[in-house]
Amino acid sequence: MSASNANATTTSAGNKSIGSIQLLFLLHTTQVGVGILGLVKFVAKSAGHDAALAILVSGLYPQVGLLFMWLLLKRFQNLGIYDIHTKLFGKWLGKLFSLCFAGYCLFAYFMVLRTYVELVDTWMFPMTPVWVLTTLFLVPTLYAGMIGLRLLGRFAVAAFFLTIWIIVLVYIPMGDGSFTHLLPSGGEGVKAIYQGSLLSALSILGLELFMVYYPYLTKRKGTLKLASIASWFTILVYAWVAAATLMFFSPEQLDKTIWPMLTMFKHVQIPFIERFETIIIAVWVLQIVNTAGTYLWAGVEGMDAIVKLTRKRKVWLYLLLIIATLYFSNRIESRTQMNVLLDRTSKVGFGYLIGYPLLLWLLSLVLRKKGGAA
Numbered sequence: 388m389s390a391s392n393a394n395a396t397t398t399s400a401g402n403k404s405i406g407s408i409q410l411l412f413l414l415h416t417t418q419v420g421v422g423i424l425g426l427v428k429f430v431a432k433s434a435g436h437d438a439a440l441a442i443l444v445s446g447l448y449p450q451v452g453l454l455f456m457w458l459l460l461k462r463f464q465n466l467g468i469y470d471i472h473t474k475l476f477g478k479w480l481g482k483l484f485s486l487c488f489a490g491y492c493l494f495a496y497f498m499v500l501r502t503y504v505e506l507v508d509t510w511m512f513p514m515t516p517v518w519v520l521t522t523l524f525l526v527p528t529l530y531a532g533m534i535g536l537r538l539l540g541r542f543a544v545a546a547f548f549l550t551i552w553i554i555v556l557v558y559i560p561m562g563d564g565s566f567t568h569l570l571p572s573g574g575e576g577v578k579a580i581y582q583g584s585l586l587s588a589l590s591i592l593g594l595e596l597f598m599v600y601y602p603y604l605t606k607r608k609g610t611l612k613l614a615s616i617a618s619w620f621t622i623l624v625y626a627w628v629a630a631a632t633l634m635f636f637s638p639e640q641l642d643k644t645i646w647p648m649l650t651m652f653k654h655v656q657i658p659f660i661e662r663f664e665t666i667i668i669a670v671w672v673l674q675i676v677n678t679a680g681t682y683l684w685a686g687v688e689g690m691d692a693i694v695k696l697t698r699k700r701k702v703w704l705y706l707l708l709i710i711a712t713l714y715f716s717n718r719i720e721s722r723t724q725m726n727v728l729l730d731r732t733s734k735v736g737f738g739y740l741i742g743y744p745l746l747l748w749l750l751s752l753v754l755r756k757k758g759g760a761a
Contacts, residue, residue, distance in 0.1 A: 403603045407613055409540025410600060413681065414617035416543045417593030420678040421502045423625060424648045424671075426590045427632040431641055434583025435575040436568055439629040441583030446622035448588040448741060450615060453597065455744035457611040460601045462748065462757045468598035469692035471747060475756055482693045489689025491735055492599075493708070495592070496532070496682035498732050500524055501716050503675045505725060510649065510668055521716040524675070525709060531680025532687060533705075536603055539681055546673040553667055554624055557631040560651040564634030589733035591625065593678065594618055595740045599685045645722075683708075 405413070427438055434441035463471050468488060473481035504520045512520065531539060573580070597614055604610060632647045644650050652664040660666060690696060690704060719725055751757060 403536045404605050405536055405540040405600065405603055406605050407609070409537070409544065410604060410610065411613050411617050412543040412547050413540050413600065414594055414597060414614055415621050416546050416674060416677050417596060417681050418591050418618070418621045419624065419674055420499050420593075421506060421675065422590040423628060424506070425646045426587065426625060427629045428641055428644060428647055429590070430583045430587050430629065431633065431638070433586055434579050435638070436570070436633055437573060437575040437580050438583055438633055439569065439626045440572065441580045442587045442626045442629050443622060444580060445584040445587035445591065446619055448584070448737075449591065449594050449618045449622075452741040452744060453594060453611060453614050453618065455741065455748055456594075456597055457614075459744045459748040459751065460598065462751055464758055465602055465607075467600075467602040469689055470602070471598075471751075473692075475747065475750055475754065485689050485693050488739065489686045489693070491732075491739060492596070492682045492686035492689060495732055495736065496528070496679050496686060497712055497715065498729060499675060499679040499682065500528055500712065501719060502725065502729065503672070503679075504716065505722075506646065506649075507668060510646070511665055518713055518717050521713055524672075525712060527672075527676045528679040528683060529705060529709070531676050532683030534680075536600065536684060539677070539684060542680075543677050546677045549673055550670055553670065554628065556655070557628055557648075557651070559655050560635050561631040563654065564631070564636075566634060568634050568637070569630060587625070589730075589737050591621060592733065592736040592740060593681075595736060595743075596681065596685050598744065599688060 426442075430438040430441055459471065460466075463474060466474060469485045472484040472488075475481065476484060500521070504517060504524060507520055508515065508517060531542065534542075575583075594614065594617075597610075601607070601610070628648060632641070632651065635651050636644065636647060641647060649664045649667060652667050653662070655663045657663055687696070687701075687704065694700070696704065719728070
């Protein structure tokens with residue numbers, strides 16, 4: 388290997404490596420995308436005034452998924468999901484499984500981007516064509532996906548501290564609500580809470596990317612604990628927002644609201660800001676860029692594992708992604724279409740979160756495959 392190639396390899400590896408703190412914030416912020424702005428409405432349809440309780444219960448699902456991921460990754464030492472596919476299924480079948488996972492990541496990237504475009508189109512620029520807004524947000528998300536995992540980790544830390552104040556400010560509209568809207572706790576019944584928890588779990592995805600991050604961790608000891616902390620912190624944030632939303636809205640009002648969190652902030656009065664919710668939408672772009680960029684990076688990482696991406700191939704791949712994103716973004720013309728696509732994406736993601744690592748771990752036991760390569 389020439390000196391220049393060796394230096395390039397070292398730089399590439401260094402650009403992908405992340406520490407424990409970066410992993411913690413990556414896992415948390417990737418979960419908090421657009422879903423937090425409207426999740427409560429859908430959970431409340433099943434769990435009623437126990438929606439916050441249902442969200443807390445939903446924290447058990449990702450915890451189970453993390454346990455299976457940890458067992459799988461620990462068995463294969465320093466390999467990630469794409470290398471595990473090859474180890475378990477061989478070269479060609481392994482590439483097929485990697486293609487499916489990478490395709491899911493790229494479609495999740497598209498759905499995060501498209502959902503935020505709809506939000507901006509609805510609340511801020513209703514007269515602006517969708518393709519214009521999509522093009523504007525394509526630039527930062529594509530750049531975020533191209534900069535490498537280490538910088539994505541640093542960006543996740545920055546995005547957290549630059550947006551956490553929004554979650555804290557939820558207490559302002561909460562003051563205009565009524566605590567009696569949350570009572571009696573558990574009154575909706577176990578079945579309703581269970582159904583609401585499933586809906587909540589479908590909207591809190593992102594932990595499945597832990598299987599992609601794993602090979603690039605500089606320190607793997609204690610990763611299950613870190614991932615669990617990130618997951619439960621996300622659940623607590625969602626439960627806090629849910630409680631505030633349920634206190635602020637009556638059931639009838641909540642049913643008519645698409646983005647309840649933003650609607651709450653419409654009632655926040657600040658003398659020098661006429662529409663405070665627009666500030667929230669503008670700042671929230673940091674979370675969107677982080678979530679979409681991370682999914683994009685994970686998808687491209689999978690494509691690189693399938694077909695080694697040279698610089699020229701990578702340019703063609705990103706060009707294809709731009710064309711596909713603009714085309715399919717304009718093909719979605721109604722909220723019903725969006726809900727159908729989001730529901731299907733969430734169900735696939737939920738499968739990758741829990742069922743898939745369990746399946747791979749069991750197969751590794753049956754086939755007696757384990758270990759890894761440097």
